[in-house]
Amino acid sequence: MRRMILVTIFAIVLSIAALAQEDQEGCKDHPLFSRMPNYYLSDCLYKEFDLIQFPVGVPNPDDNKTKLIDVEGKITALWYSLKEGVTPASALQIMRNYQNAVKNNGGSIESEYKGWCSGECNPTSGQTIPNGCTNWSTTMKFVKNGKEVWVYEQVTDDDGGAVNEYAIVIAERQSMKQEIKANEMFDALNKEGFIALYINFETGKADIKPESQAIIDQIVQMLKENPTLKISIEGHTDNVGTPQSNQKLSEDRAKAVMNAIIAKGINSSRLSSKGWGQTKPIADNRTEEGRAKNRRVEIVKQ
Numbered sequence: 146m147r148r149m150i151l152v153t154i155f156a157i158v159l160s161i162a163a164l165a166q167e168d169q170e171g172c173k174d175h176p177l178f179s180r181m182p183n184y185y186l187s188d189c190l191y192k193e194f195d196l197i198q199f200p201v202g203v204p205n206p207d208d209n210k211t212k213l214i215d216v217e218g219k220i221t222a223l224w225y226s227l228k229e230g231v232t233p234a235s236a237l238q239i240m241r242n243y244q245n246a247v248k249n250n251g252g253s254i255e256s257e258y259k260g261w262c263s264g265e266c267n268p269t270s271g272q273t274i275p276n277g278c279t280n281w282s283t284t285m286k287f288v289k290n291g292k293e294v295w296v297y298e299q300v301t302d303d304d305g306g307a308v309n310e311y312a313i314v315i316a317e318r319q320s321m322k323q324e325i326k327a328n329e330m331f332d333a334l335n336k337e338g339f340i341a342l343y344i345n346f347e348t349g350k351a352d353i354k355p356e357s358q359a360i361i362d363q364i365v366q367m368l369k370e371n372p373t374l375k376i377s378i379e380g381h382t383d384n385v386g387t388p389q390s391n392q393k394l395s396e397d398r399a400k401a402v403m404n405a406i407i408a409k410g411i412n413s414s415r416l417s418s419k420g421w422g423q424t425k426p427i428a429d430n431r432t433e434e435g436r437a438k439n440r441r442v443e444i445v446k447q
Contacts, residue, residue: 166228175221175315177289178246178296181234187226187310195220196437197316199295201255201283211256215348216295218319224312233307236281236300243298243313244283251285252294268408294320323360327367334376334446341427341441344402351397353405361402364444365409375447378403380420381427383436388422396420402442417447 172189174180197220198213205211228231234242244254259281285296295318300311323343344361345354351436353361368374380395380402399418407413428435 166226171222175223175313177250177294177315178243178313180225181239181311182231182316183228183231185228186223186309188224190220190222194218194319194437197314198280199255199297199316199412200258201284203256204258214255214295215320216316216361219317221315221317222312223314225310226393227307227309233309236302236308236311239300239308239311240281240283240298243296244285247285247287247296250287250289252285255284255285255286272394273443277413325360325363327363327370330367331371331374334374334444336381339445341357341443343437343440344398344442346398346401349394351394351401353401361405361409362403365406365411368406368411374443375415377445377447378416378418379443379445380418381425381439381443382423383439384423384426384430387437388424392420392422394420395422398442 166185168186169188172186175184179325180186194217196215196217198215200211202212206246240257244257247254262290280300280302282297282299285298287294287296297314297317299313300308304310311330325340325342330340342360342364344357346352347354368376378399380397380399382391382395384391386394396419399420403413403416406416423430423439426435426439427441428438430436430439
């Protein structure tokens with residue numbers, strides 16, 4: 146009887162252990178990548194739109210940090226753990242597996258690090274992939290279905306070189322989209338006196354991205370349909386960077402929008418521009434969602 150009880154308890158323990166090695170509920174592989182054999186999804190994070198920074202190039206010998214590239218878009222972070230009683234992969238094996246997958250899609254390896262540690266050890270800490278705390282890591286980039294995809298894979302192995310866990314972060318680059326019609330803008334101006342627009346610019350610059358030309362066209366249409374309307378175009382930033390640089394950036398972006406409208410036939414006497422820098426946030430700058438809302442151009446009725 147005692148032996149039967151022990152066998153039953155042992156079977157229950159094995160069953161619990163097997164259950165613990167199943168994929169975390171709600172987690173699934175990214176469709177562009179297959180997992181390594183004998184690993185299961187222990188955790189995951191999905192965001193429809195966010196910003197994350199990818200390390201590229203060689204670390205600076207003075208501070209052991211690298212250049213960081215901002216990527217906005219759909220974010221997927223996946224953590225994989227080794228199943229019990231199976232042979233683990235090596236860190237190099239895992240890294241080469243993902244690099245080869247990217248290369249097979251015509252992509253490039255933007256960085257590769259070994260034995261590098263600087264910064265936090267969580268690949269999605271804040272909105273930045275950290276500068277290190279890993280034995281092996283790599284940043285990769287490729288284009289799939291017309292969309293730029295950035296990938297960061299991070300592995301920490303034990304003293305024997307075996308990998309019990311690894312993580313991969315995938316960002317499918319896209320800009321925050323806003324669809325708004327001329328009549329909706331005009332209604333908002335009459336009701337509120339202003340409207341916040343999310344016009345996408347190149348990072349740190351005043352160059353308007355092509356996907357935001359549709360918003361410019363709607364502003365022009367609104368002005369053509371309402372010939373007595375005068376507006377002020379006012380730029381705002383988040384709090385990343387210095388107040389002085391943000392002030393200049395907001396002014397330059399407001400002028401860029403004004404000049405784009407003038408170029409489409411609107412008389413300059415109906416327009417003015419102004420920058421407020423980071424002084425008038427409408428959301429919490431401690432989160433990327435808040436910072437994205439603060440990076441805006443407002444159209445103000447005069």
